[in-house]
């Protein structure tokens with residue numbers, strides 16, 4: 001075996017890679033810390049998040065999708081899981097996230113301002129939860145957002161004008177909230193908006 005190693009550069013290389021992978025798996029990434037923060041901030045009565053433990057790669061966790069290099073989380077699909085609790089600010093550390101789908105749970109509280117760090121986000125689905133507070137002005141900084149669904153929550157206040165910054169927005173649904181006043185005039189600037 002040792003002989004083979006020394007005489008086969010390819011095998012040497014594979015062994016090095018193998019060790020390198022071990023090093024990587026031991027390193028607790030910010031993505032993992034963010035996901036664990038989420039797990040600890042919600043009640044999970046049906047144990048949907050049972051696979052969310054540090055004994056396996058986050059890319060194998062239920063509802064988690066990673067990029068092709070298995071390095072960063074690009075999608076969280078946690079709809080209809082009966083999760084109850086608040087969204088922790090650490091979610092904002094998932095900076096490669098393209099899709100955050102939390103629809104049909106019992107999540108409540110205000111949206112953490114740290115979501116502003118998700119600057120690749122294309123889909124944000126918070127429909128059918130109990131989120132409250134105002135729709136934050138900073139939502140206008142999520143420039144890549146294409147689908148923004150807030151249906152059936154308890155958001156109040158007015159729709160912020162900054163929503164007109166979301167030039168890629170295609171669908172927007174805020175029915176079934178406590179929103180007051182009129183849809184801002186600026187929404188007319190959203191040329192991609194279909195629904």
Ligand SMILES: *[C@@H]1O[C@H](CO)[C@@H](O)[C@H](O)[C@H]1NC(C)=O
Nearest residue numbers: 019020021022023024025026
């Ligand atoms: C990874 O962690 C395990 C358990 O803590 C340890 O035994 C092992 O030496 C570590 N591997 C590397 C490559 O650091």
Ligand SMILES: *[C@@H]1O[C@H](CO)[C@@H](O)[C@H](O)[C@H]1NC(C)=O
Nearest residue numbers: 025026027028053054055056
């Ligand atoms: C997982 O985390 C727990 C608690 O933080 C720790 O006690 C345990 O050693 C960790 N296991 C692995 C395989 O890293």
Ligand SMILES: *[C@@H]1O[C@H](CO)[C@@H](O)[C@H](O)[C@H]1NC(C)=O
Nearest residue numbers: 030089090091092093114117
């Ligand atoms: C992770 O999130 C925490 C809380 O929002 C923040 O203090 C920290 O700077 C973040 N780390 C990175 C690397 O973004």
Ligand SMILES: *[C@@H]1O[C@H](CO)[C@@H](O)[C@H](O)[C@H]1NC(C)=O
Nearest residue numbers: 103104123125127128147149
């Ligand atoms: C968000 O979730 C609702 C409820 O299931 C669904 O009707 C809607 O199509 C979803 N939107 C997106 C963009 O995934």
Ligand SMILES: *[C@@H]1O[C@H](CO)[C@@H](O)[C@H](O)[C@H]1NC(C)=O
Nearest residue numbers: 140141161162163164165186
């Ligand atoms: C977003 O829109 C608001 C109001 O229309 C504007 O004042 C603000 O400068 C814009 N924000 C960014 C980050 O471009």
Ligand SMILES: *[C@@H]1O[C@H](CO)[C@@H](O)[C@H](O)[C@H]1NC(C)=O
Nearest residue numbers: 128129151152153175176177
């Ligand atoms: C959604 O909100 C509407 C209006 O408030 C309400 O009539 C409906 O029952 C809600 N649907 C669900 C599934 O909660």
